[in-house]
Amino acid sequence: MHNDVFTNAISRLEHANQYAKLPHEVIDRLKRPRTTIEVTVPLRMDDGSLKLFHGYRVRHNDMRGPTKGGLRYHPQVDIAEVKALAFWMTCKCALLNLPFGGAKGGIQVNPKELSRLELERLSRNFIGEIADFIGPDLDIPAPDVYTNERIMGWMMDEYSKIKRFKTPAVITGKPISLGGSLGRNDATGRGAYYCIKELEKLNHWHPEKITVAIQGFGNAGQHAASLLHADGYKVVAISDSRGGIYNPQGFDIPSIIHIKNETKQVQAVYCSGSVCETVAADQVSNAELLELEVDILIPAALENQITADNAQQIKAKHIIEIANGPIAVEADPILLDKNIIVIPDILANAGGVTVSYYEWVQNRSGYYWPEDEVHSKLQQAMRREFYNVQHEVKEHNIDWRTAAYVLAIKRLGEAMQAHGTREYFMGG
Ligand code: GLU
Numbered sequence: 001m002h003n004d005v006f007t008n009a010i011s012r013l014e015h016a017n018q019y020a021k022l023p024h025e026v027i028d029r030l031k032r033p034r035t036t037i038e039v040t041v042p043l044r045m046d047d048g049s050l051k052l053f054h055g056y057r058v059r060h061n062d063m064r065g066p067t068k069g070g071l072r073y074h075p076q077v078d079i080a081e082v083k084a085l086a087f088w089m090t091c092k093c094a095l096l097n098l099p100f101g102g103a104k105g106g107i108q109v110n111p112k113e114l115s116r117l118e119l120e121r122l123s124r125n126f127i128g129e130i131a132d133f134i135g136p137d138l139d140i141p142a143p144d145v146y147t148n149e150r151i152m153g154w155m156m157d158e159y160s161k162i163k164r165f166k167t168p169a170v171i172t173g174k175p176i177s178l179g180g181s182l183g184r185n186d187a188t189g190r191g192a193y194y195c196i197k198e199l200e201k202l203n204h205w206h207p208e209k210i211t212v213a214i215q216g217f218g219n220a221g222q223h224a225a226s227l228l229h230a231d232g233y234k235v236v237a238i239s240d241s242r243g244g245i246y247n248p249q250g251f252d253i254p255s256i257i258h259i260k261n262e263t264k265q266v267q268a269v270y271c272s273g274s275v276c277e278t279v280a281a282d283q284v285s286n287a288e289l290l291e292l293e294v295d296i297l298i299p300a301a302l303e304n305q306i307t308a309d310n311a312q313q314i315k316a317k318h319i320i321e322i323a324n325g326p327i328a329v330e331a332d333p334i335l336l337d338k339n340i341i342v343i344p345d346i347l348a349n350a351g352g353v354t355v356s357y358y359e360w361v362q363n364r365s366g367y368y369w370p371e372d373e374v375h376s377k378l379q380q381a382m383r384r385e386f387y388n389v390q391h392e393v394k395e396h397n398i399d400w401r402t403a404a405y406v407l408a409i410k411r412l413g414e415a416m417q418a419h420g421t422r423e424y425f426m427g428g
Contacts, residue, residue, distance in 0.1 A: 004080035005303055008329045009087050016405035019396045022413040023421050030090070030412065033083050034067075034101075035059040039129035041107055043122045046115050053122065054078075057105035057130050059139055060086035063415040066137050067103035068093055068353060070144025070173075071126075071151075074302075077106035081303070085144075088324050089353070091408040092346040096385055098357045103139050105130070111146050123151050127158040134159070136169035136364070142356050143173040145218070145302070149185065153178045169363035172356035181359035183374030184352075189223025190375070191351015192322050194382040195343050196228065196296065199318060211250070211294040213237035213316070215286055216301030217266055220322045220349065222257050224298060229253035233296075237289050240266050241301070244289045245281040290314060299326035306331045314340060321345040336399055344401035346408060347389055354381050 003011075010031045017027050041055040056079055059067040069089035072082075082104050090102030107126060111119055133139060143152055152174045159170045168179030176182065183190075200207065210233050214221050217240040225235050234250035240260070245251070245268045255271035268281030290297065290306060290313075297316035299305050303325035306314060311327075311334035319335070319342045321327065327335070327342065335342060355378055362368050385407075392403035417424065 006080045006083040009084040009325065011329055012405055016402050016409055019398060020406045020409050022409060023423060025422055026413045026416050029416065030061060033058050033060045033086055034062060037130065037133055038079065041122060041126045041129055043118060043125060046118060054108040055126050055129060056082040057133055058082045058086040058103060060102040061090040062101035063412060064094060064101050065099035067139040068100035068356065069102055069104040070142045071147050072106035072144040073109050073111040073146040074106065075108060075110045077108045082106055085324055088346055091405060092350045092353055094408040094411040095346050095404055096350045096354050096381055098354065100357065105141060120154050123154045124158040127155045131159055131162045134170060136167060140360060141171050149173055149175045149180060169360050172359040179363050181355055181362055181374060182371035184355045184359055186223035187355035187378060188220035188349050188352035190227060191354065191378060191382050192224045192320050192348045193227040194379050195348050195386055196320060198383060198386045207232035210234065210296060211236045212296045212298060213289050213292050213294040214298045214300055215239050215289050215305060216323060217260060221300035224322060225253045226257065236294060237284060237292055238266050239286050239289045244284045244286060246284045246292065247281040296320060299323050304328045308334065311335055320348045322349050324349065342401055344404045347385060347404050351378055351382060354378055
């Protein structure tokens with residue numbers, strides 16, 4: 001039987017601890033989430049009928065601060081997935097040195113099947129169910145797969161109604177007009193882009209010669225594509241949940257985003273003004289996209305896309321994990337053997353939670369920053385931790401993922417040791 005996604009995720013801890021060498025109780029603690037909540041979310045449908053949905057919130061670890069992490073609406077959400085995602089948030093926040101622990105939540109639902117009013121009622125009801133377990137100093141949700149700033153706005157409003165005072169800092173990724181931060185919307189894609197810019201320097205890349213394939217064209221995938229395209233990178237393949245397109249000459253990304261947002265599909269188009277025409281492109285499946293002959297592969301969709309079954313066929317020399325957990329544990333050694341550099345999720349997609357932290361700081365101080373300040377703080381943070389991870393890579397001669405975990409668990413270990421460990425209480 002296959003292990004579940006959480007069991008797989010925590011199996012990377014032991015491996016990283018061969019280098020971090022932390023007391024075993026630190027690792028044992030990280031293998032167990034602190035609190036797991038499962039709720040039933042009732043929804044009165046537009047036709048008057050009642051539907052019930054499974055909702056989850058997992059607070060994985062809060063040694064370094066209140067817990068932080070997104071809420072996902074997806075038919076495949078289950079407790080094992082939410083636990084894994086919460087664990088990754090703990091590691092991600094530690095890696096970026098944010099004063100947060102990790103959490104995650106979600107509802108098992110296909111939001112595309114709901115009307116807007118149903119979606120709003122579902123989101124508000126979910127907050128009603130978990131309101132006692134979240135809060136600006138306790139646990140702070142944010143957007144994730146198939147949730148967005150409008151949903152965050154409804155949730156903040158519902159929480160504020162329950163508490164009877166305005167609490168913008170209870171949730172991040174809100175609309176700007178409700179206390180959101182400038183620069184939050186594109187922060188995940190932008191953080192990944194900053195990692196690629198550092199790789200560009202290390203490898204002396206000329207962007208116009210570098211080809212990129214992106215699996216997943218949601219918020220993060222779209223913004224990474226736009227920023228890379230604007231720098232001259234050739235984005236040659238893109239896909240969303242319905243399938244993908246490939247053209248070795250590269251695509252005009254702004255026009256594809258324009259059409260995707262109008263038709264909800266990725267199509268190769270050329271736009272001038274508002275007139276768009278479809279241009280030639282090969283259709284590729286999500287699975288085929290991963291195996292294309294490109295320089296950079298960016299999985300930006302869901303977990304477990306690259307597994308022991310297809311890792312051998314991957315041709316890209318660099319993989320930037322914008323999704324959480326897109327590479328299964330069994331694929332790690334195969335990719336390593338092929339000398340593929342993987343910039344792991346907990347570093348590559350950490351831009352989102354980093355700007356969430358800035359949003360939380362702005363909400364609590366009541367003072368809002370200009371966009372360029374957000375960008376430059378994000379760039380500094382990404383660059384700093386990129387090179388801190390590289391330092392571990394060199395010091396231990398290990399891959400980037402292991403190095404990122406070494407750094408993250410060292411910081412978690414410091415916080416736990418500051419609380420007191422066996423070594424402190426018993427000596428030795
Ligand atoms: N859902 C995003 C992530 O996986 C952002 C979380 C946040 O901003 O708290 O990192």
